[in-house]
Amino acid sequence: MENKQEKILEFVERIDNNDFGFYFFTLDTKGNPLAGIANIYEHVKVLNELGYKAYILHDKDDYHGVGEWLGESYAKLPHVSIEKKELNLSPIDYLIIPEIFANVMESVKDFPCKKIVLSQSYNAILELLRIGERWDFTYGFRDIITTSQKQGDYIKRLFPSVINHIIPPSIPDYFKPSNKLKKPIISILTRDQKSALRIIKSFYLQYPMYKWLSFRELRGLPRKTFAEQLGQSCLAVWVDDISSFGTFPLECIQSDTPVVGKIPDMVPDWMEDEGSTTSNIKLKNNGIWTNDILAVPTLIADYMRAWLEDSIPQEFIDGINASKDQFTEEIVNEKIKNVYGNFVQKRKEEFETLLKIEEKTK
């Protein structure tokens, strides 16, 4: 009994001294840029800056890393390899698993640490989840970090007992307008490459007078190059039906680059206007939004004509400006600080309660 009390006391002390770890299980993208992975690294970076010990947890020793596309400052963050048996979790540690890895959740369900799901893509939740199994009751994951209220609501419909914590991804400050005037270049980002090609080919066929306009596919570019190219473009095109948060249009907005976008299946929170309901969705005037993928070439042509003539409506520019700076690093870092700080505080309280119970029992 003495030992148990001492152990609990030690845990409380270690929590007070930030002597515990946040372990973020991460997929190896083999050098391919992935927004979700960038966001995980951002959490790890901010937590380390806040004085916590946060780690990227990867499966294999030959983990490729993110240096090439996310930068050295991220690549140098602490990493832990499961294969190397570097992972030694205690009850005061935190294991954070991305939503897709239901199989990993199952394999760690008996671990003594605090377990959290980081759900950035609603579309991936059911990918590996076996029928009848649940994050909360089956695997013991009751705290969920997700990126938007809409996703949180969806998760709650699937697993009613979970507690959602919302941390949107931040838009780094290198997403900004170019210090040069915009060029007649159209940046394009689509979920799959075929969609981009279909739009480009269709645009040139329908509007041959614009055959001199260049499209620039941003897929696969290192983050800062991606931001630089976007900042130079006078227009961006976005097609991603299963997007969860809609990070790319927000990056466009920060870059003063208007977007022609296909409205995703889950309309992002920031895209919806006041008074919007499930059956009557009202969109903000912060992009050129359409439900019809076939209309995208026409919307591009219409916008380009207005851009060439300097006749972009002021209210559209105002709409874009009104949506700026909602997800700056400063705002999001504060959310990271609060959400993880609350986890720590709550965990400490749990151990303190345990200690009181032990003392009473004694």
Next chain:
Amino acid sequence: MKEENQISIIIPVFNADETFLKRAILSVSKQIVTPDALILVVKKDSDDVKLVEKLTKEIKVLNYQIVINEGNTNFQAQLNLGVKECKTDWFIFLEQDDELARIWVNNVIDYRLDQPNVNIFLPMVLDVTPADQFLNFTNEAVWASQFSDELGILDNASLLRYQNFNIDGMAVLKEAYEEYGGLKESMKLSFIYEFLLRMTHNPCRVMVIPKLAYKHVNEREGSLWSTYKKELSLDESRWWLSLAKKECYHLDDRNILYKKKD
């Protein structure tokens, strides 16, 4: 008015149609950024003198200057004289039958600040038929990927391959225009092409501003190009084009004349 303006607009006037000239002058007066001066070059003792006096008063143009031309009155000579009389560092050239977009002077000033190494800014032009039907854009090609070495910049090698560029609405640094010789007065048909070839052969940076400067009515009856089309044979047209590629290496106008083949 922006402090950095230092820009005049020159309109060479010759046998002008009142309706078109009035529109051209009105388009200057309606610029959202006012140019420092409007220079109208007219032939001495011609009807054009009375017309420009009437229109400038009617439209109440500020800072206009009527330059009386007593010498050669072809298009190139008229513009060269206007440039000689221009007192600002930069000038915009406007044909008497075209109308500048209201924001054009402002665009030129913005791009001048954005691209301080550029000496000549060409506009993008929307070509329409006399019935106002869209035909095509002009000067847009430099923005096509791999057209030239640098996107938006017209270089000599690209010009040797592709000659269809329009200088109406162009903004030019007066110093560069005079240093590299201006428009050659003895040349017909290909004088614009020769001018651009010469400028890009010399260290003169030419950029196309990706904004529409005006709507151009193609092959309007009475325009300089429709006159050339009527007057010049196919052989002579080809000869002038080929001459441009040779004469661009000479800064001086060498007064080479076309001789009809026997």
